[in-house]
Amino acid sequence: MIRKFHLKMDTREAIAGYLFVAPLMLGLIILTLIPVLGSLLLSFTDWNFVAGLGGIRFAGMDNFIRLFHDDAFMKSLLNNLLFIITVPVTIIVALLLAILIDKQVFLKDLFKVIYFLPYISSVVAIAMVWQVMFHPSLGPVNQFLMSLGWSNPPKWLADIHYALPSLMLIQIWIQLGYNIIIFIAGLQSIPKDLYEAADIDGANSWRKFRNITVPCISPTTFFLLVTGVIGSFKIFDLIQVLTQGGPANSTTVIVYELYDTAFNQLKTGYASSMALVLFLICLIITALQMLAQKKWVNY
Amino acid sequence: MRKELLSRTFWTIAMGLLGIAFLLPFLWMLSTSFKLEKDVFNFPIQWLPQQWNLIENYKQVWSGDFARYYGNSIYITLATTIINVLICALAAYGFSKLRFPGRDAMFVVVLALYMVPPQASLVPQFLLFNWLNLIDTHIGLILINSFSIIGAFMLKQFFMGVNNEYLESARMDGAGHFRSFLQIAFPLIRPAVATYAILRFIWTWNDYQYPLIFLKSKELFTIQLGIRLFGDQYGDVYSLMMAGAVSAILPLLIIFALGQKQVIEGIALGGVKG
Numbered sequence: 001m002i003r004k005f006h007l008k009m010d011t012r013e014a015i016a017g018y019l020f021v022a023p024l025m026l027g028l029i030i031l032t033l034i035p036v037l038g039s040l041l042l043s044f045t046d047w048n049f050v051a052g053l054g055g056i057r058f059a060g061m062d063n064f065i066r067l068f069h070d071d072a073f074m075k076s077l078l079n080n081l082l083f084i085i086t087v088p089v090t091i092i093v094a095l096l097l098a099i100l101i102d103k104q105v106f107l108k109d110l111f112k113v114i115y116f117l118p119y120i121s122s123v124v125a126i127a128m129v130w131q132v133m134f135h136p137s138l139g140p141v142n143q144f145l146m147s148l149g150w151s152n153p154p155k156w157l158a159d160i161h162y163a164l165p166s167l168m169l170i171q172i173w174i175q176l177g178y179n180i181i182i183f184i185a186g187l188q189s190i191p192k193d194l195y196e197a198a199d200i201d202g203a204n205s206w207r208k209f210r211n212i213t214v215p216c217i218s219p220t221t222f223f224l225l226v227t228g229v230i231g232s233f234k235i236f237d238l239i240q241v242l243t244q245g246g247p248a249n250s251t252t253v254i255v256y257e258l259y260d261t262a263f264n265q266l267k268t269g270y271a272s273s274m275a276l277v278l279f280l281i282c283l284i285i286t287a288l289q290m291l292a293q294k295k296w297v298n299y
Numbered sequence: 300m301r302k303e304l305l306s307r308t309f310w311t312i313a314m315g316l317l318g319i320a321f322l323l324p325f326l327w328m329l330s331t332s333f334k335l336e337k338d339v340f341n342f343p344i345q346w347l348p349q350q351w352n353l354i355e356n357y358k359q360v361w362s363g364d365f366a367r368y369y370g371n372s373i374y375i376t377l378a379t380t381i382i383n384v385l386i387c388a389l390a391a392y393g394f395s396k397l398r399f400p401g402r403d404a405m406f407v408v409v410l411a412l413y414m415v416p417p418q419a420s421l422v423p424q425f426l427l428f429n430w431l432n433l434i435d436t437h438i439g440l441i442l443i444n445s446f447s448i449i450g451a452f453m454l455k456q457f458f459m460g461v462n463n464e465y466l467e468s469a470r471m472d473g474a475g476h477f478r479s480f481l482q483i484a485f486p487l488i489r490p491a492v493a494t495y496a497i498l499r500f501i502w503t504w505n506d507y508q509y510p511l512i513f514l515k516s517k518e519l520f521t522i523q524l525g526i527r528l529f530g531d532q533y534g535d536v537y538s539l540m541m542a543g544a545v546s547a548i549l550p551l552l553i554i555f556a557l558g559q560k561q562v563i564e565g566i567a568l569g570g571v572k573g
Contacts, residue, residue, distance in 0.1 A: 016476035020393030023386045027446030038423030104310035114318040122505045125544035129328045138340040185567035237507045279419035
């Protein structure tokens with residue numbers, strides 16, 4: 001009797017369990033798992049979806065061979081690699097600011113809010129502001145530089161050499177607050193007695209930073225590095241709004257190429273092969289992270 | 300002690316100046332949106348307008364289709380946030396408080412899917428929605444943003460902190476699993492739910508990529524597409540562009556001001572990223 005009652009309870013709990021997770025699982029299967037497998041299959045085809053299912057042709061490895069001869073795509077890969085530079089720069093600046101905010105100032109919460117504002121603001125709105133500020137002849141940035149006596153300042157977003165660095169600067173400005181918040185949380189978990197012991201030993205600020213803060217914060221740094229690098233491969237909004245990959249492909253990135261190929265040029269199969277490359281890159285970074293974690297991070 | 304106070308004051312002032320410099324783009328945006336167009340590029344920059352044109356600028360921005368985009372965004376963002384939070388909370392409760400065969404295997408699948416960059420599934424998602432006639436509908440846009448792994452992770456952490464005895468005693472009293480979830484567990488983690496809901500609101504409001512690809516008709520546009528369109532139309536009327544940008548950011552600033560502590564703690568806690 002008791003056994004039967006238990007069985008009934010367990011069955012009911014199991015049914016309830018499936019019902020509770022069903023909406024999320026169904027959503028993820030239909031909207032993520034199947035589409036990823038779809039991308040994988042489509043990447044071996046030559047297809048314009050407007051032509052209907054009848055228009056699909058198997059293309060073998062053609063798309064991938066084409067990718068590596070596609071100047072725009074190779075440029076986008078290179079630009080994504082260059083964009084990685086924003087990650088360590090953001091991390092270093094954020095760590096210094098986080099230490100100052102955590103230990104050295106009044107109104108700590110106000111400073112967190114200040115640096116966090118760009119991160120929560122709409123990228124489109126922010127991009128429009130920077131577009132006007134970077135205006136080649138009239139914008140405040142160049143007017144300021146000209147008033148300092150620089151007669152021929154760069155054209156920033158309109159200049160083939162300066163467009164990418166300008167975007168990287170804006171990206172750092174946006175990401176800084178997020179990094180600071182995570183670092184402050186990490187700093188607060190460092191045991192205070194470590195610093196007290198160092199004080200007794202007469203260590204100066206630099207030695208404390210170098211020998212206590214940096215090693216103790218390394219899990220946080222590592223987390224920000226990995227999520228930052230993966231995030232930098234997903235960058236799109238800023239580029240779509242500000243440069244659309246231009247001038248002359250100097251700011252194109254993988255996701256922008258993917259978007260342009262799929263939705264402007266309507267090359268469904270070819271765009272899917274780009275999606276697959278993006279997926280593989282994120283997978284490799286995650287795998288490297290798992291390998292590196294043990295060597296790199298001091299707990 | 301006095302030395303300590305002095306050093307703190309020094310750093311507060313230094314960091315304050317740096318903070319103002321950091322926020323200059325925002326200040327410039329705000330001040331430009333108050334100006335007459337002819338004064339926009341005056342140099343040295345006039346942070347306070349010589350002649351105020353605040354009401355006229357905002358009136359002109361809002362006289363067009365802006366109110367419609369705003370309405371669309373509010374509707375889509377609220378609907379997405381409510382559905383997303385509910386689906387995540389249900390799944391989080393299922394994965395943390397109920398035992399059923401295959402639970403751990405399913406959770407591993409969810410973990411694995413978290414590594415997939417959203418753009419890797421974008422094209423098939425578009426094809427699927429196109430086939431279902433959900434492209435260029437608000438329902439489609441709400442649906443695509445309704446399932447979030449990060450939300451399920453975050454809320455699962457909090458459900459795990461809920462004492463099982465509360466739930467068991469409720470069940471002894473004859474409450475079903477759904478009632479224990481809704482009336483006991485959910486209220487206990489309400490602060491975490493609020494934090495996640497605010498973050499989801501911000502992320503959805505700012506979403507640009509999905510509306511860009513999924514919406515075609517102007518009357519369905521969200522505010523992000525709206526200000527972009529507005530920027531194209533008024534590309535050289537910078538005072539109006541900035542008034543549009545301020546209008547698009549304003550709801551976020553209000554939400555952030557209200558839930559500033561939750562947002563920052565939430566971000567710090569999970570290292571969450573949309």
